Amino acid sequence: MSAAEYIAAGGRAPPALMPLIRELCDLKRVRSAGRPGSIAERLFARAWSLLMEGRPAAGVARDTVRTALAATVLGDLDAEALREAGVADHAVRNIHDEVMRRVAEPLDPALRDWLSGADELRAGDAPPAFVARLTAQPRAGATAPGRGRLVLEPPESHADHCALVAVIGVLLSPSWGARAETVFLAALAHHLHNALLPDAGFAGEMALGEWLEPAFSRATELALSELDPALRSAVVEARRVLPDASTAEGRAFHAADTLDRVLQVEHHLRAAGTTMRFVLREMELVHAGPVKPFQDAVLARMGLAA
Numbered sequence: 001m002s003a004a005e006y007i008a009a010g011g012r013a014p015p016a017l018m019p020l021i022r023e024l025c026d027l028k029r030v031r032s033a034g035r036p037g038s039i040a041e042r043l044f045a046r047a048w049s050l051l052m053e054g055r056p057a058a059g060v061a062r063d064t065v066r067t068a069l070a071a072t073v074l075g076d077l078d079a080e081a082l083r084e085a086g087v088a089d090h091a092v093r094n095i096h097d098e099v100m101r102r103v104a105e106p107l108d109p110a111l112r113d114w115l116s117g118a119d120e121l122r123a124g125d126a127p128p129a130f131v132a133r134l135t136a137q138p139r140a141g142a143t144a145p146g147r148g149r150l151v152l153e154p155p156e157s158h159a160d161h162c163a164l165v166a167v168i169g170v171l172l173s174p175s176w177g178a179r180a181e182t183v184f185l186a187a188l189a190h191h192l193h194n195a196l197l198p199d200a201g202f203a204g205e206m207a208l209g210e211w212l213e214p215a216f217s218r219a220t221e222l223a224l225s226e227l228d229p230a231l232r233s234a235v236v237e238a239r240r241v242l243p244d245a246s247t248a249e250g251r252a253f254h255a256a257d258t259l260d261r262v263l264q265v266e267h268h269l270r271a272a273g274t275t276m277r278f279v280l281r282e283m284e285l286v287h288a289g290p291v292k293p294f295q296d297a298v299l300a301r302m303g304l305a306a
Contacts, residue, residue, distance in 0.1 A: 175251075
């Protein structure tokens with residue numbers, strides 16, 4: 001495709017989804033007691049576990065996206081936690097349905113309908129071994145040949161990144177008429193090589209020269225060997241969309257991958273530039289309640305009012 005054709009295709013990305021995409025990216029940073037890793041890392045492991053059980057990629061994609069969308073509001077207040085706290089089953093369903101209704105408003109109507117048909121899946125089989133390695137493998141941050149490394153702490157993991165690209169890719173699929181399940185599976189598997197190879201970033205990859213492609217290919221093959229033949233074949237087929245944006249699925253994937261990488265940096269810049277006025281006035285850190293006048297008086301007296 002020509003540069004002009006790529007620009008025209010990129011112009012179909014939907015700006016209305018940006019607030020939701022930002023909230024989804026924050027799932028990399030939500031953790032809870034008694035649960036390993038971030039919500040995004042657990043979504044990644046759960047998706048691979050379901051795929052290993054033989055679940056169709058479309059069903060796994062639906063289940064994963066629905067779980068991620070609900071978590072933008074509820075965090076880890078999932079059905080299991082709410083029921084254990086004594087919330088009645090019908091109330092749990094009502095809470096979840098209302099959250100989903102509000103969160104899904106900016107989505108393409110056909111995608112909303114597709115997501116609404118999902119049943120809650122239960123994962124049982126262990127995910128492939130490369131999932132644990134990708135969860136432990138940090139991303140490199142921003143690197144460029146001839147420049148110092150920009151390291152953003154704490155780093156996200158490759159599981160964080162792949163999970164979010166998969167979810168965002170599904171949400172963006174209608175913009176280009178892409179098959180959501182193909183985008184999801186390709187995104188979930190696009191960093192398999194990093195299960196073996198630590199992430200040296202763009203600068204490190206360029207330093208490998210002619211060995212870059214064979215090293216990445218061998219590392220990917222080792223990860224693929226952990227899958228059963230049917231799933232391995234499906235993953236290999238889905239990954240065919242990764243090299244470029246000439247297909248609808250390639251466009252949805254590359255749009256999601258680019259947004260997630262840039263929003264990861266934006267998160268750190270946003271946090272560094274946050275003001276006390278914003279936190280107190282806009283985010284209502286000290287929120288409305290019976291003791292708010294007292295709290296405001298304490299803050300004013302101690303020089304923390306904004």
